[in-house]
Amino acid sequence: MSCLQDSLVELIRRASAEIPDDVQRAILGSLHQEKQGTIAESALKLIERNIELAKAKSQPICQDTGSILFFVDAPVGLDQIAWEETAREAVRQATQRGYLRQNSVDSLTGVNDGTNVGPGSPTIHFHQHRAPHTEVRLVLKGGGCENVGAQYALPIEALKANRDLAGCRRAVLDAVLQAQGKGCGPGILGVCIGGDRATGYEHSKRQLLRLLDDRNPVPALDELEQDVLKTANELGIGPMGFGGKTTLLGVKVGVLNRLPASFFVSVSYMCWAYRRQGVTLGADDSIRNWLY
Amino acid sequence: MIQLTSPFTDDGMRALKVGDEVAISGTLFTGRDVVHKYLHEGGSLPAGVNLRDGILYHCGPVVLPENGGWRVVAAGPTTSSREEPYQAQIIEKFGLRGVIGKGGMGARTLEACRKFGCVYLHAVGGAAQVLAECIKKVRGVSFLEQFGSPEAIWELEVEQFPAVVTMDAHGRSLHQEIFAASQSELIKRL
Structure with a gap:
């Protein structure tokens, strides 16, 4: 398996299981605003516990792991065809590991082949930039x-x-x-x-x-x-x-x-289960740093 | 926290009111979009699935095979309003006592709850890990091949599954009330 595939599987795992810090801070802030003893407060407490549990167990925050949306800023000359094929493999693998639900359905036949790979899934938005490295951002957006x-x-x-x-x-x-x-x-x-x-x-x-x-x-x-x-x-x-x-x-x-x-x-x-993560890739496509 | 244990009863459900927090223990069946349409169009329940005095959970879990059985990896509620065209009939025909989902349902479901002694129980959307921890066992699955994993009927044994009554058997809907109140607040601010 390629280094890029490893990096993308890890990006998917973390996006699915871990809420970005900025969002977690906002949820915590809102918990302090709600009146004690209300069902709103109960719901936010449960959400807070869910965030901790998902991270600890490395399992999806929400069972609807959503549309898989990659936003890729890449240097001029990136082979987008090969990159996309690797991303599709990464999605297959992340699905087998349970980081993603079997979530992609043939709209005509209703068949869910369980791979999460098909027309429109994953969706990859490529954009060139004049920098030597690739930045990959991922949003998992539930239905x-x-x-x-x-x-x-x-x-x-x-x-x-x-x-x-x-x-x-x-x-x-x-x-x-x-x-x-x-x-x-x-x-x-x-x-x-x-x-x-x-x-x-x-x-x-x-x-x-x-x-x-x-x-x-x-x-x-x-x-x-x-x-x-x-x-x-x-x-x-x-x-x-x-x-x-x-x-x-x-x-x-x-x-x-x-x-x-x-x-x-x-x-x-x-939704509050704001699954958004990103990485900068090194020259060998390993993860150099996290963007959120 | 009010304890609810299967099999659920008419009296037990009619005793609940909007805003009550409950903890559910016993058997739940999942069923979402495909199951509702299938049953509404006259499809019959598979062998071993009995919804009478039961609770239907609007949920498409993440489930992995493990040791010849299944392990639920994530299992929060899905949006219930999509089942509004079908739910009232299914409550009546199959004798449901409760529906768990999120986001609430409409007037026809509310009326069916009143008529047939059923409640709508709101689980916290997105809380797939906390809710999966309440699932102690997968007893079985139907329609797995036919409908795909998220749309299959999973029979789950749960303990202390938390939910809030947001539509009761007395014609009250928290969702109707919050919509009306928020609409009038918005009009003041436009």
């Missing part, structure tokens, strides 16, 4: 939270959402209201303003690669992120939709240009 994602085409009269930032705010908050606890909150929103239907969603997912406590360098977007986070946490939806103070842990907004005729706001909801 429950993916199902509550939403795409809005502004204007929407029923929401009084026009083609401006105030309209974007209304759309994003509607997504939070509609999601309630179904996406396994407290959640994290990745949002894209603009793009087309495909690039909008993709860019919204890319926002989930950001650290929870970073700030958006664009002042208008930073303001929108903080505002949506604060407002959502005033709605009383709470962990799991049980009621409570923590509905969201973070909001991350990106922008793409759009066509004059289109104005999409794409919202990807990430």
Whole structure:
């Protein structure tokens, strides 16, 4: 087995079993905010215990190990065909070891061949950069939270959402209201303003690669992120939709240009079981350091 | 924490109310999207699977073969609302006393809970390790080849499995209440 395959299996294992530090800190913070003796507090305590247990046992935090999304920043000249084949092998192996559920179903026949490898699985986004090393980021995004994602085409009269930032705010908050606890909150929103239907969603997912406590360098977007986070946490939806103070842990907004005729706001909801990890690979494809 | 032990009874379920935290011990059967559609379309339960006075768990676990048997590696709930088109009929036809899942269900399921003495029990989504620890034994599996591992019916023996009653047999739904309250809070902030 190649060194790259070993590195990718380890990346998958850690992504599946260990919550990144920034997310764990945010969950702990929210636990202290909820009222003692409420079911919201019970849920967060159980979540905290689950995080510890998954890490200790090196087993999936959540049984839905989700869509397997690789984001690869690679030097010019990387053989993407060979890389992708190795990544598929790594996914097969991680599935055999139980780091990933047998989670990929033929949409036409309903057959689950148990390998997690097939059209669209795993998904690999390659991007070239002018650096000598490869960075691999991985998000495992479960179906429950993916199902509550939403795409809005502004204007929407029923929401009084026009083609401006105030309209974007209304759309994003509607997504939070509609999601309630179904996406396994407290959640994290990745949002894209603009793009087309495909690039909008993709860019919204890319926002989930950001650290929870970073700030958006664009002042208008930073303001929108903080505002949506604060407002959502005033709605009383709470962990799991049980009621409570923590509905969201973070909001991350990106922008793409759009066509004059289109104005999409794409919202990807990430569950509290925010499986996101990344590595920098050395020249021999061994893991040089962890990115989260 | 209220103790619930299988077989579950009409009286026992009607005594529960929204907000109660329960610990379930006994037998659970898993069943999710494919099983619900199959049963709704008239499919029959496989031999050895009896849902009467039982609890159905909306769950697609990670299970590995071990020593000729099975080991549950991860087993949290899946989103229940997808089963709303089918659940009421299945509660009635098969005599379910409880449904475990996450995210809550709709008006038809709530009405079936009231009519037939059933409750909706909300497990913590994503808490696959804590919940897998409550599974002491896999008693059997049906439809493994046909439906695939996550969609199969797994018969599980559980101890002290934690859940919260969020829809009771008296017509109350925490999910309806939180939706209405959060909607009115949102309107004030738009």
